[in-house]
Amino acid sequence: xxxxxxxxIFLLLAFMIFPVYVSAAKGVTEKGGDSKVTQMCLxxxxxxxxxxxxxxxxxxxLYIESNEFAKSVHGKVGCSGCHPNITLDNHPQVKKxxxxxxxxxxxxxxxxxxxxxxxxxxxQPIHTSLAAKGTCVECHGxxxxxxxxxxxxxxxxxxxxxxxxxxxxxxxxxxxESLSVYVDELMIKNSAHGKLQCxxxxxxxxxxxHPIRSFNSRREYSIVNSELCWKCHAEPFKKYEVSSHLExxxxxxxxxxxxTDCHGDHAMAGTKNNKNIGLTSxxxxxxxxxxxxxxxxxxxxxxxxxxxxxxxxxxxxxxxITSTAMTTKIKDGCLKCHKDAGKLHSKWLWNPxxxxxxxxxxxxxxxxxxxxxxxxxxxxxxxSISDRxxxxxxSEEELLKILDTDADRLMAKIDTNGNxxxxxxxxxxxFAVLFQKGKSxxxxxxxxxxxxxxxHMIGGxxxxxxxxxxxxxxxxxxxxxxxxxxxxxxxxxxxxxxHKDVLxxxxxxxxxxxxxxxxxxxxxxxxILFVLALxxxxxxxxxxITFRIITSPLRSLRRMGKGGKK
Amino acid sequence: MQRIFLHxxxxxxxxxVNLAAFIILIIxxxxxxxxxxxxxxxxxxxVNIHSWLGFILIGNYFIxxxxxxxxxxxxxYIPPLHKPxxxxxxxxxxxxxxGYGIMVGDDNPHHPTFYNKFxxxxxxxxxxxxVALIPLQLITGLFLWDPNxxxxxxxxxxxxxxxxxxxxxxxxxxxxxxxxxxxLATLGHTPMAHIIAMFKGYEEIHEENGHGHDxGHGHDxGHGxxxxxxxxx
Numbered sequence: 064x065x066x067x068x069x070x071x072i073f074l075l076l077a078f079m080i081f082p083v084y085v086s087a088a089k090g091v092t093e094k095g096g097d098s099k100v101t102q103m104c105l106x107x108x109x110x111x112x113x114x115x116x117x118x119x120x121x122x123x124x125l126y127i128e129s130n131e132f133a134k135s136v137h138g139k140v141g142c143s144g145c146h147p148n149i150t151l152d153n154h155p156q157v158k159k160x161x162x163x164x165x166x167x168x169x170x171x172x173x174x175x176x177x178x179x180x181x182x183x184x185x186x187q188p189i190h191t192s193l194a195a196k197g198t199c200v201e202c203h204g205x206x207x208x209x210x211x212x213x214x215x216x217x218x219x220x221x222x223x224x225x226x227x228x229x230x231x232x233x234x235x236x237x238x239x240e241s242l243s244v245y246v247d248e249l250m251i252k253n254s255a256h257g258k259l260q261c262x263x264x265x266x267x268x269x270x271x272x273h274p275i276r277s278f279n280s281r282r283e284y285s286i287v288n289s290e291l292c293w294k295c296h297a298e299p300f301k302k303y304e305v306s307s308h309l310e311x312x313x314x315x316x317x318x319x320x321x322x323t324d325c326h327g328d329h330a331m332a333g334t335k336n337n338k339n340i341g342l343t344s345x346x347x348x349x350x351x352x353x354x355x356x357x358x359x360x361x362x363x364x365x366x367x368x369x370x371x372x373x374x375x376x377x378x379x380x381x382x383x384i385t386s387t388a389m390t391t392k393i394k395d396g397c398l399k400c401h402k403d404a405g406k407l408h409s410k411w412l413w414n415p416x417x418x419x420x421x422x423x424x425x426x427x428x429x430x431x432x433x434x435x436x437x438x439x440x441x442x443x444x445x446x447s448i449s450d451r452x453x454x455x456x457x458s459e460e461e462l463l464k465i466l467d468t469d470a471d472r473l474m475a476k477i478d479t480n481g482n483x484x485x486x487x488x489x490x491x492x493x494f495a496v497l498f499q500k501g502k503s504x505x506x507x508x509x510x511x512x513x514x515x516x517x518x519h520m521i522g523g524x525x526x527x528x529x530x531x532x533x534x535x536x537x538x539x540x541x542x543x544x545x546x547x548x549x550x551x552x553x554x555x556x557x558x559x560x561x562h563k564d565v566l567x568x569x570x571x572x573x574x575x576x577x578x579x580x581x582x583x584x585x586x587x588x589x590x591i592l593f594v595l596a597l598x599x600x601x602x603x604x605x606x607x608i609t610f611r612i613i614t615s616p617l618r619s620l621r622r623m624g625k626g627g628k629k
Numbered sequence: 630m631q632r633i634f635l636h637x638x639x640x641x642x643x644x645x646v647n648l649a650a651f652i653i654l655i656i657x658x659x660x661x662x663x664x665x666x667x668x669x670x671x672x673x674x675x676v677n678i679h680s681w682l683g684f685i686l687i688g689n690y691f692i693x694x695x696x697x698x699x700x701x702x703x704x705x706y707i708p709p710l711h712k713p714x715x716x717x718x719x720x721x722x723x724x725x726x727x728g729y730g731i732m733v734g735d736d737n738p739h740h741p742t743f744y745n746k747f748x749x750x751x752x753x754x755x756x757x758x759x760v761a762l763i764p765l766q767l768i769t770g771l772f773l774w775d776p777n778x779x780x781x782x783x784x785x786x787x788x789x790x791x792x793x794x795x796x797x798x799x800x801x802x803x804x805x806x807x808x809x810x811x812x813l814a815t816l817g818h819t820p821m822a823h824i825i826a827m828f829k830g831y832e833e834i835h836e837e838n839g840h841g842h843d844x845g846h847g848h849d850x851g852h853g854x855x856x857x858x859x860x861x862x
Contacts (some may be wrong), residue, residue, distance in 0.1 A: 414774050415680045421777040428777065505788075532672045537665040576788030579776070582672060584790075585662045589797050593659065596801045600808030607812065610732055618734035 078319055102140040105129045118392070119162045133206045145173045164231075171199040175576040185477060189273045190543040201230035215270070223270050226260040237279045246329050255333035264291045282317050289321035296322075302383035307554045314552055320348065334381075341376030349375070355519040373400060393518070395433045404432075411529065430534070430579060431511040434541070438522030440512045443544035444577060446490075446561065456550045460559055465500050473549075474559055485547055487568030494574035508566070508578025510534065535582035537567075542583050632831040634743050639696040643689055644827055650686045651807060654679060658800050683770045690767060693759065705746050706756045720749035733817065743831070758806075762799055769796040 079170060105127060107113060112126040132138055137145065157617040160166045161249050178199075183190035203211070215223050235241055256264070268272050278284040293300040303309055303322075312320035325344035326332065334340050342365075346353050356362045356375075364372035378396030398404055408423040434442040448457045463469060468476045478485055489508065497504050512518050534541050545565050546558040565573055566584040578584070636644070643734075659674070660667050660675040670678070697703040709716050722738045739748035742788035747755060772779045772792045783789050817823040818834070 160654035216765070415677050416684050419775055419778060422775050425775065425777040464644060466808075531676075532664070535661075535664075535672050535676075537663065572790045572794060576790040578791040579773075579793055581676070582661050582664055585793075585797070589801065590663050590666070593801045596805035597808070600805035603809050604812035607727075617732065621734040 069147075075285045090307075099437050100143055104142040105132075114161070117160050117162055117166070121163050123160065123163055123166060127206050134209070135207045136210045137206070137208055145170065147173070147176075167200050170205065171201075174199040177182045177609075187273065189275060201232050202227040220270065221264055224265075232514045234284075236281055236284070237277060240281045241276075242284055244283045251329045254327075254329060254331045256329075256331050263295075266291070266294070282488070285323055286312065286317065286321050291324065292322040292326075299382045302380070306382060306384045310385055311554060318348070318551065320344075336417035338370055339374065341381060342374035345375040345379075349515075352515055352519055355516045357522040359519055360523050361521055371400075377542075394427055394432055429509050429580075431509065433512045433518040433521065434510045435528035436526075437512055437517050437520040438521060438526045440509055440520055441544070442512050442517075442541050443546055444566075445509050445511050445546050445548045445558070446565070446578075447509065447548045447550070449505050449507045451505045456507075456548075457502070457504065460550045462549060465497060465502055470557075477547075477559065483560070485559055485565065487562065487565050487570040489576050490547070490561070491567060491570035504574070505577055506547075506571070506575040508575055508580075513544075513546070532582075533582055537583060539580075539583045539587065540578070542566075631834045633741070633834055634830055635746060635826050635832050636830045637696070637700075638830065639692060641830060643692045643696070643828055646685065646689045647693075650682045650689065651803060654682050654686065655800065655804050655807065657682070662797070662800075680774055682754070683767070683774065687767050687771070690763060701746070705744060705754060706759060708749065708752045708756065716749055718750055723748045723750045725817075737816075762802070765795060766803070767794075767797040769799070 108125055108127040109129050111126045115123045117123055128320055142149070160169075180190075208214075211226075215226060218226070225246060225248055228244055229248055231243065231245045233241045233243045233245070246261075262269055278287065308319045308321075312321070316462040324347065325340065332340060342356075352375075357366070361373050377399065378393060380396070401407075405420050405423050409418050409420055409449070410424070412423045412426060413419070414422055431442075433440060440598070448462065449455060450457055457495055459470065459473070463473060466473070466476050474483075475481070477489055479489055479492060480486070494504060494506070533539060543563055545563050547561050549557045549559065551557055564587075565571055566578070566580075567587055569588060572586070575584075655676040656669065657679040657819075659694070660669050661672065661679060669675075697706070719738070726735060726738050729735075737748075741747070748758055769792050772783050772786075773796060774791050776783055776792075783792055786792050786795075814823045815821070817826075817832070822832055
């Protein structure tokens with residue numbers, strides 16, 4: 064074939080193809096389902112390998128299954144219906160897309176052209192908040208949308224919810240925070256609630272109801288939603304009601320934990336499967352205790368794989384957690400496992416001639432386990448001001464109110480001589496003032512460690528204190544540091560330094576009338592009285608004998624008068 | 630010389646056990662309380678001895694109670710309150726003897742017999758001691774021995790510190806009392822007369838001292854100055 068013939072055939076073909084090309088190019092920019100335009104798009108997008116690397120290096124698949132697309136509700140709309148900006152002249156080959164989510168948001172905006180906000184709100188109110196975020200495709204999908212009625216028809220409750228919630232949708236809080244309402248189906252199936260339906264917990268929601276709720280913050284959402292748990296878990300909640308955690312929450316401390324803080328939400332682990340929940344969940348807030356726990360005999364046993372070794376909840380309880388500071392409640396935590404502690408202590412901690420459990424118990428009442436068993440701790444003697452009638456410690460707030468002062472001036476109010484230490488007379492003055500103001504008190508004594516960290520440093524039996532004179536001696540080591548403890552509403556304790564001889568005075572006999580430590584709380588004045596009594600006792604015979612010696616001549620004379628000395 | 634039976638075997642056992650226990654309890658009590666000033670025993674040893682002797686003293690007190698109640702001789706402790714003026718006069722005479730008469734060589738106005746052992750001063754003080762102070766000391770000691778076991782009673786008294794306060798005050802009192810008691814025991818017709826009597830049961834009286842039973846001033850004249858059942862030889 065010569066060159067002229069080849070050019071002629073090429074021109075003929077070009078003239079034949081050109082009208083088709085022009086027509087197709089025109090169709091892309093048109094609204095309505097121009098199947099030819101769609102076909103042209105699909106010419107490339109039916110390639111399974113077609114994808115685009117986004118700026119954040121995510122891969123955006125661009126493959127469209129043509130048959131499925133044709134069956135979808137938008138099959139008749141065609142590509143140009145939702146992608147009006149994509150033309151042959153302006154194809155995203157040149158468009159820079161940051162991420163999949165940005166792309167989703169941008170293409171979702173195209174939905175609002177047909178599906179107006181008002182229309183969506185009327186159909187399902189939750190759209191109001193979701194549509195504003197422009198994440199239609201996250202719930203509804205993109206190219207294979209079959210209509211919600213069809214998609215949800217015959218779908219079980221959970222799957223109905225997951226239609227939207229399996230997507231990474233989120234909820235906006237008033238403070239600008241965003242709360243993910245995405246639900247990992249697999250995670251929930253493996254959770255303790257795997258067999259439950261969504262509406263078992265989310266009772267206000269159903270296939271026909273999806274109330275719009277607004278929360279100030281993610282935290283508020285968690286707190287409010289903890290009531291979802293109570294309905295089934297009434298027993299633990301009853302315990303939680305008396306816990307210091309709920310008490311803190313009621314006092315406005317939003318950091319105090321609710322159910323989901325320890326148990327998680329949809330990934331709710333059952334305590335039967337998660338043996339560490341009583342440790343790991345506590346560490347989320349109380350991480351500063353962990354090092355001392357790990358160094359303890361309990362932590363070491365756990366590390367070695369002893370599943371019976373205690374975790375936080377073993378001693379502190381899981382739900383009815385109350386402040387252990389200045390109470391003897393924590394002792395019950397120890398005794399849960401160490402049931403024979405009384406018997407074991409009674410082997411050496413007893414008073415002859417008979418060993419009774421009450422004697423060891425008397426020690427347990429006023430000496431915390433950690434005082435003797437915490438390795439390296441520095442225990443102190445602590446007096447706490449309690450209401451005589453109820454036996455409950457008087458809180459700092461109550462004390463400040465009665466004394467008409469504030470927290471900063473409390474010490475100065477009690478320490479009237481200004482020597483920065485509370486002495487016995489000042490304890491008496493405080494006791495008297497409280498009594499005058501109608502508050503009858505008892506200063507309860509206790510030997511304890513002063514920090515929670517020290518309380519966890521439990522060592523082996525061999526390291527425990529077993530020397531009576533550590534407490535029972537006028538110069539006892541454990542009475543060198545003495546404090547007045549005042550419980551604060553946040554569960555912490557304020558320690559006011561007291562004089563080491565605060566209990567060795569007649570001034571504290573009445574205020575601290577319920578605490579006594581043989582040999583160490585004795586009043587020195589009585590020692591002086593004892594010596595004076597001995598001296599007085601000796602002086603009586605000495606004086607009498609002296610007079611008898613002086614008067615002996617009188618007696619001799621008298622005997623002589625009776626007939627002389629015999 | 631006449632021998633007067635004053636102390637039955639039960640009273641003598643009770644007395645000497647009481648004496649030994651009191652002395653050791655006072656000393657161990659001092660050790661427990663003043664560990665920084667005394668170093669006779671360790672705290673544990675002192676507490677052990679103190680507790681054992683405390684219970685021995687409680688048992689001993691019951692010997693006293695049972696003996697005096699069973700024999701009916703408890704009346705020797707009871708002052709004749711139906712004759713208060715006469716009793717007061719006798720007490721004054723006795724006090725005058727210890728303060729003055731003994732110096733000038735007067736005879737002791739009281740002549741002890743088995744049924745009239747105590748002079749009015751002894752009667753009042755021993756009644757107080759035996760019926761109030763020793764029981765109080767034993768009870769407070771028992772409470773301090775195990776404060777939890779006696780918790781309700783401890784609270785009724787006003788708290789463990791109040792119990793301790795009573796116990797310590799009585800410890801001080803008995804310490805002084807023991808010394809004075811020992812001195813008064815030497816004021817018989819010889820310094821050892823009363824003490825030997827507490828061992829033997831009999832006190833030897835020289836006739837010329839005028840301590841014959843016919844001069845007895847007790848309430849139970851007629852019983853005489855000898856043993857109520859076995860006369861001295």
